[in-house]
Amino acid sequence: MTENSAAAAASSSAPVAPRRPTERRHHGDTVADPYEWLRAKDEPEVIAHLEAENAYTSARTAHLEGLRTRIFAEIKGRTQESDLSVPTRLGSWWYYGRTVEGRQYGIQCRAPLAAADDWTPPELSADVDVPGEQVLLDANVEADGHEFFAVGSFEVSTDGTRMLYGVDVEGDERYTLRVRDLGTGQNLPDEIPGTSAGASFSPDGRFIVYTTVDDAWRPDTVWLHELGTPVADDAKLFYEPDEKYWVGAGFTRSEKYLVIGVGSSITSEEWLVDAADLRQPPRVVWPRVEGVEYDSDHAVVDGQDVLYILHNQDALDFELVRVAASDPSGPREIVLPHRPGVRLLGLSTFRDVAVLGYRREGLARIGLFDYATGAVTELDFDEPLYAARVAGNPEWAPPVLRMGYASFVTPGTVYDYDLATGAKLLRKRQPVLGGYDPADYGQSREWATAADGTRVPISLVWKRSFGDPGGAPRPLHLYGYGSYEHSIEPGFSVARLSELDRGVVFAVAHVRGGGEMGRQWYEDGKLLHKRNTFTDFVDCARHLVSSGVTTPDRMVAEGGSAGGLLMGAVANLAPELFAGILADVPFVDALTTILDPTLPLTVIEWDEWGDPLHDAGVYAYMKSYTPYENVRDAAYPRILAVTSLNDTRVLYVEPAKWIARLREVGADALLKCEMAAGHGGVSGRYNAWRERAFELAWLLEVVGVAAA
Template sequence: MTTDAVPLSPPVAARNPVVRSHHGDDVEDAYEWFRGKEEAAVLAHLEAENAYTRERTAHLAGLQDEIFAEIKGRTLETDLSVPTRRGDWWYYGRTVEGKQYGIQCRAPLASADDWTPPELATDVPVPGEQILLDGNIEAEGHEFFSLGSFEVTTSGDLMLYGVDVAGDERYTVRVRDLVTGAQLPDEIPETFAGATFSPDGRFIVYTTVDDAWRPDTVWLHELGTPVEKDEKLFHEPDERFWLGAGFTRSDRYLVIGMGSSITSEEWLVDAADLRSAPRLIWPRTEGVEYDSSHAVIDGEDVLFILHNDGALDFELVRVAASDPTGPREVVVPHRPGERLLGVSTFRDWAVLGYRRAGLARLGMLDYSDGSVAELEFDEPLYSVGGGGNPEWAPPLIRIGYGSFVTPGTVLDYEVATGELLLRKRQPVLGGYEPEQYAQARVWATAQDGTQIPISLVWKRSFGDAGVAPRPLHLYGYGSYEHSIEPGFSIPRLSELDRGVIFAVAHVRGGGEMGRQWYEDGKMLHKRNTFTDFVDSAMHLIDHGYTTPDRLVAEGGSAGGLLMGAVANLAPELFAGILADVPFVDALTTILDPSLPLTVIEWDEWGDPLHNADVYAYMKSYSPYENVRPDVSYPRILAVTSLNDTRVMYVEPAKWVARLREVGADALLKCEMVAGHGGVSGRYNAWRERSFELAWLLDVLGVDS
């Protein structure tokens, strides 16, 4: 495939320079006027960019349709999830062919001791099934639809759900009587995600955001009363901290938690008296993170607390719930390089999550002696984590498992026997055979000698990876200690089946190799993230996996910042760069505390507003600031959404305009009714991914 023979003219944005001045440095910005989201000129420019992108990619329409048909053809469109037990019901979801959104359902238990989920079939009616919420009905009349809250009371009588129809992640919570089917008058607008019922079903606990889109206040709504009379349970004034609230699995406490990137604090409220004063667990200490989980052991209320006070990769301690600041019993000690991630407590035991050697692990924690029995899996690369486990005293633990070659799998771990019970594996239609694909991990050497893990997956029929250069799709993220797990993807098969190798560079700034891995890729060490990715690309080129003209890089959000940075650092290594909702005007954003998320981001990137050294460092790598006139850029596709509150559309719009000034072949695609996660609805999402993959394959020169 080739691009159009006759180049089309891209939109030319007007230059309306404004000067930004900080720390004695004056910077002229010609495109900051794009920030006027409601202005006709801005909207017209975005529409013109979309029209140009459609024209430039019109030759890919057939390939996009082909890939969409492949995704659709491999997906079992009418399907059911594995039921999860809560109270007297099994809860599960349905998808129906031709419908964009899922349908939430439930069916009654056969008996009180029924813990084996029923095996549901799409062509067999489920006895006693109730449809709780049909997203397709709720989405009627809206271009966008997303659920931010969904919960049923423990008694099973009432349901709440929070709906966003714009993509700005502001949800209206509504309540439905599941006995009568009636909609209750209780309606709470402008909430954050995660509203929840109290255990007795009398109250709704929810959070709201401030002008900078920071969840800052927890509220208590009593059903049947006006929203105007809702009570403020807790307010966090510090702009660096996000606030959240949820009930312990035991239903004993409401936990109100607040956290920045490096510091956290939690308060307990007695669930039986939600109007009682919150009780502090540990006082806030700069640089100390912790979270708690409640248990009852030998009749005593205890808290298991995971913390990093003097323990870089965290340790787990046990304290009395009545005196959390009292004596600490170390349950799992700090082990350098083995990052403890979380603990989920149940009546009789707990599940511990941790990372070792770049992979997530799960272990069963025995309350009696503190021993941890790790669950074992036989693939070299995999992802694993706890599934939906709402019950306090189950005999089984729900687990989610998968790998690059193993489709998403639902397992139940039988604690008494240690047996893993297969409940369901994601069906992949069209004759998918895992053994036709291979996965592996290789290691690149960074400029400072650090070994960087790279995960790879490919189709065996094209030969082993590294034997001869192949088209390669390299993904990266590297921020917020977020780990990119080796998980399965149906859309990715459309690449692999065309001979493309898919790879993930697990660069510093992520969490794959422990907390130090994160620390070495943030703040004044952020450049390691970018150079690690460049070094990973060079390793794959130098060792025969690919060549620069057959290598495309992709990253989204903070990974989009990575894409913009490597485009400036090493444009010669890549044929193309795909940047999803990219954080490419980082310095401008982090300088403005009035923008969503800015202040809380200072713990991740540094505070350039008040610190000249941070300002200079960020200016040295921020992609928009460092577009180069002296290089030939790879082809670039930037994808964004008008209503994104996390990374605003203005960043990629400005970046693309600046790239065009130096002759780069850059495209911008802006969804006009969507948010940070892109379009809503599964078919829309498939269509969007098909477009991106068609562009990527075109850049790689891969024929359909």
């Protein structure tokens, strides 16, 4: 502990960051930023200040230690710590994950098939040995000696003889890629540092396709590495010079093509390489057109290789077309025409059938797509709010499709859908120990009316024994995001039960800028419409107060990353509506970041927020809402900001500056900075549970139920 942090802990006085104004000049506007000096991450004074903030936060929340301990024990007590996932079939093996009580990280394993035609996964038990089990990757062993550990790539070759995995031990999302011989258990000499996530084996197992990032952390180059050859000899398959575009690569499920995807927030482009000859030049599917997004997948129909392409050219909510794989820019057959309000999300192709994902009436749906007729058969589920998707299906011609399902009250569930009979075969439901009964909890959807008349959906979850929402005001936790067309789906959380069981209502404001209500919902909450995201959230909060669900002195708002921008904005717009604001890795100094093209990911973000560097109108609009620059002399709610020193997506300096500015106007604001973590926070499940217990203890005190 530094002298500065020790003094802060001893006196319980908030650290005071010195004011050292740095001038910023754009479009005739001069801003003197007093805390920009905190950006110098390697300066001892900056580290000392962050440590002082941590010490102050620790001192201010020390009285909650007992509650934190209880919440951690509740999360741990409800979790089956030694458990196994449902095995997934690939080749001659069943692949599955294992967790072991007392260990932070998962263990990746496999076991041989009982027979070649076996498609029924074995029912595994943590206390029974699995015949023929082979441990592929024990992350607990790999993480030994590191404060942070994350795996960004993990794949086994089609023939099952080798495994690749990428490891990050800093939190900066740069991974060292390694290859292991699964026969000997030894790593091969091939080791590739500085890769992005998502590397793949070629179908024949001879090559690895991987991506690297530029100085702004943008994946920009696709490489081909031949096993057993020097990394220096790797072939550059594709390079994208435009700073607005990300690059990724992967093989089709059919193993026919390598697909190189290039994309910004509003434009995409794909390139194909025949998997049988990866050194040939890629050929473009459709040349990029500004504002047009598309995604393709390979299928074989009537003996012909075709591409099904989902696109939004003159089709706001997307349409599906079919083209010849040999001539993608040739004639297009419209398979599913554009239907306003039905947002097509993606088509996943298999040999005999495809699965269509789409959104309708605010929920994500799954439909089986028939190649011959183009008909879509929607799969039905019993609950009014749910999240379902097809995932974990690496085989090209399976007789069953693996699906994941959950709701706010139903724990994560795995089904196999039998293509021959239409039966949903329950394979596993996430165990929740301690007598959890979904019937004890309720979920519903309400609608708030925004100032412009737009109806905004709100999801509510509660414990029934405390009464239904609206019967009497209750403490309430309101969550929001509202950017990048990202939808907050109905999902189950073990940690959330510690709130619900104390009488807190959990709510999600599905504000514009997200994707819940289709593409227009996103368009109406981005660029020069971004304020709709913030005012929608405020209107949702007001609705919950006016309808008797809660009161301002018992409501805490939470959001993270771009949702943290939302938190900072609503704190400025309507501080009187909330008792507290919980901001995780918050994007609260958005204008400063988006003005600097040398910072990680900035140029890519111009499609989402606008380009304030070159457009005076965008500059003025962003300056009008960016949280840090709009802190005002007001009675702010209590604020807790959580960040990580090694975050490359939202730099720690943003919340550090924001908290310093809030303290100038007398706000009760705390900053907690993880000194060895990235954008996703701490690594390791027990560490993550402790972190969430810390946040929930603070939240429960703010809404007045800390003693429960």
